[in-house]
Amino acid sequence: MSPFPSHRPRGGFALVAAWLVLTAALFATAAPASAQTSSPTTPRTASVNVPPGVTAGIAVYDRQTGTFTEQSNAHTQFRSASVVKLLIALDHLWDHGPGYGLPSDDRARLDSMLRSSDDSAADFYWTEDGGSAIIDRMIPRLGLTDTAGPPAGYPGYWGYTALSAADTVRIYRWILDSAPAALRDIVMGDLRASTRCGVDGFDQRFGIPASFQQPWAVKQGWSGFGESSDCADTTASAADRRVTTASGAGVDLARPALHTTGTVGAGDRSIVAVFTLHPQGTTFGAAYSALDTLVRSLNVPGAVPRSGSWYGTWGSHVQVRADTTTSSQALTRLPAGVDALIGCQKQGEEVTDGQYTNDWWAYLPLYGGYISNIYINYPDNRLPDVPVC
Missing domain, CATH: 3.40.710.10 (DD-peptidase/beta-lactamase superfamily)
Structure with a gap:
């Protein structure tokens, strides 16, 4: 696993702020105008x-x-x-x-x-x-x-x-x-x-x-x-x-x-x-x-949105595991830096990465497994709006 440098605050709060500044500086591309269509439409763009x-x-x-x-x-x-x-x-x-x-x-x-x-x-x-x-x-x-x-x-x-x-x-x-x-x-x-x-x-x-x-x-x-x-x-x-x-x-x-x-x-x-x-x-x-x-953000009739809370993650090759221990089966790995949907959280094995330690784990319903909360972009060990599993 490749964590961020040790001076990074726990959970990635500083990373989020830096990312927002970088985004504002780099991303200024305007999308081209929409072409007309002959089909009936209810625009909501x-x-x-x-x-x-x-x-x-x-x-x-x-x-x-x-x-x-x-x-x-x-x-x-x-x-x-x-x-x-x-x-x-x-x-x-x-x-x-x-x-x-x-x-x-x-x-x-x-x-x-x-x-x-x-x-x-x-x-x-x-x-x-x-x-x-x-x-x-x-x-x-x-x-x-x-x-x-x-x-x-x-x-x-x-x-x-x-x-x-x-x-x-x-x-x-x-x-x-x-x-x-x-x-x-x-x-x-x-x-x-x-x-x-x-x-x-x-x-x-x-x-x-x-x-x-x-x-x-x-x-x-x-x-x-x-x-x-x-x-x-x-x-x-x-x-x-x-x-x-x-x-x-x-x-x-x-x-x-x-x-x-x-x-x-x-x-x-x-x-x-x-x-x-x-x-x-x-x-x-x-x-x-x-x-x-x-x-x-789209209006998709018949769709049922997934429930849970979205959080950013950090680190490379973050393992999604079958349970809240590092010895449990590794199910897959998250794309580096991806936002993750979190359904619930619970305490498990204490994980240390650099100077950071956390015993809370987040359940990711899209992947059917858990990651340590240490790799979630939030400054505290426990997430405030996520229920206990």
């Missing part, structure tokens, strides 16, 4: 919390009323990162019916691509099914208007496909309302079974899964975060980490990107698509927290 420095494209569609409850920069193009795997999967399945039976190895590959964002599976399909021709076929099939293949010079970079929040809503609407039932069951079944860790070791529980209780189904995307993974002892694959300083067709290929898309609520009541770009140098944990803050 004034209350949406887009953190400073973040550029966001947002669309939330209520399938029950047939209206958008949120739209902001809905037609702005973002590099898709792994969200394009939806189109790769749909293209691969397009001509397979009836029943959409796939050979067992192919089905396992498709499942891994959608559930665990397997880049090697996407590379395989991108090569086998024609590369950018996949995007060219899917645009007219689904009636997409803001989507384009990777820019010239990047033919193998499927993650550089341009997508918008509005087009992503169209993709999900087609899957849910127009696709053959067998195809819909395959794709949505995989998205409902989204794993917490991607194959590349990055934590996928940001945005929709972090903000709302199940049921939900998600396809996430991330690109441009070069640090080692915290979710598992693996190295991120090149496809989602590679990034350039160039831009193509108006799409930013340089800033770190983090996207959350999917459905929320019983009967897939709402479709949510949130695309975000973050200032250069933003860590995965910081982007994860910023996106969670944004998503929690």
